[in-house]
Amino acid sequence: MKKTAIIVDDExxxxxxxxxxxxxxxxxxxxxxASNVDEGIELVNLHDPHVLFLDIQMPExxxxxxxxxxxxxxxxxxxxAHDEFAIKAFEVSAMDYLLKPIDPNRLxxxxxxxxxxxxxxxxxxxxxIDQRNxxxxxxxxxxxDGEKCWFVTLSxxxxxxxxxxxxxxxxxxxxxxxxxxxxSLEERLDPKTFFRANRKHIVNLRMIERVEPFFNGxxxxxxxxxxxxxxxxxxxxxxxxxMSL
Numbered sequence: 410m411k412k413t414a415i416i417v418d419d420e421x422x423x424x425x426x427x428x429x430x431x432x433x434x435x436x437x438x439x440x441x442x443a444s445n446v447d448e449g450i451e452l453v454n455l456h457d458p459h460v461l462f463l464d465i466q467m468p469e470x471x472x473x474x475x476x477x478x479x480x481x482x483x484x485x486x487x488x489x490a491h492d493e494f495a496i497k498a499f500e501v502s503a504m505d506y507l508l509k510p511i512d513p514n515r516l517x518x519x520x521x522x523x524x525x526x527x528x529x530x531x532x533x534x535x536x537x538i539d540q541r542n543x544x545x546x547x548x549x550x551x552x553x554d555g556e557k558c559w560f561v562t563l564s565x566x567x568x569x570x571x572x573x574x575x576x577x578x579x580x581x582x583x584x585x586x587x588x589x590x591x592x593s594l595e596e597r598l599d600p601k602t603f604f605r606a607n608r609k610h611i612v613n614l615r616m617i618e619r620v621e622p623f624f625n626g627x628x629x630x631x632x633x634x635x636x637x638x639x640x641x642x643x644x645x646x647x648x649x650x651x652m653s654l
Contacts, residue, residue: 411438412523413456417449417475418442418464418488423509427462427488430511434520446470450478458483460523465489473558476551480597481544484526485560486519503560545599546615552578554585563602567616567632569594571609579634604648606630607641614652 443449487506546564568579628640
C-alpha cells in the first residue's frame, strides 16, 4: 500500500519540482500541498499522512511552528536551502533533511530510508484517525527546549516528571522540559504503555526493569536509565492488577 505524503513549502516552484521528483517513486502518493504553515496544519489534520515534506523557513511561521501545532507527527523530512540553520536548529531526529536544490541521488537515499521504516499499515489509518487524541508508543512527538529540538518516538520515552507547570521528559541522555502538565499528558498517553505511578511521575511500563516492595504498601520500580520511582499505595493496587496474568 502506498504511503501518503503532504508537501509544505512557500515556494511554488520548489513544490512542483519535488512533486515531479517524487512521481518517480510509486510507493508515495502526494495527497496535498500547502504554501504556508496554517494551510499545512489543516492538511495534516485532514489527511493524517504517513510522511511530511516540510520547509523550515517560511513567511510568518516556520516549519518548527507547524510541528508544535500537531497532535500527531507523521514521518518528517525537512526540505531546506539552509544547511547550517537546519543542523544547528535541531539534533537531527527527523528521519532526514534534504538540501535545496534537491539532488536526485540524495532523494533516492531518503526514499530508501523511508521504505525501510516499519510499515504503519499494521495500524490502519482509520484507527489512527479515530484515536487521534490518544498517542500510542509508535507515535512520534516534537520536543523543544530552548534552542534544542528532538523528534522522539514515544516508545523511547521512559519517564515524565512533573516540575511545576512543566514536565521533564526522559529519553536517552536527554531530559528537556516542556510546557505541559502531567495531568494533560496523562490524558493523551496510551494507558497500556504509560502508567501514572504517583502525583509526580508517569512511567513507561515497558521500560521497567525491577519492582520491589516499598513503604506503606507501595512499590519501588527501577526503569532503564537507573531512575527509581515510587508507586503510591493506591496506584500499586492498579499496577499489580495490570501486570498480573
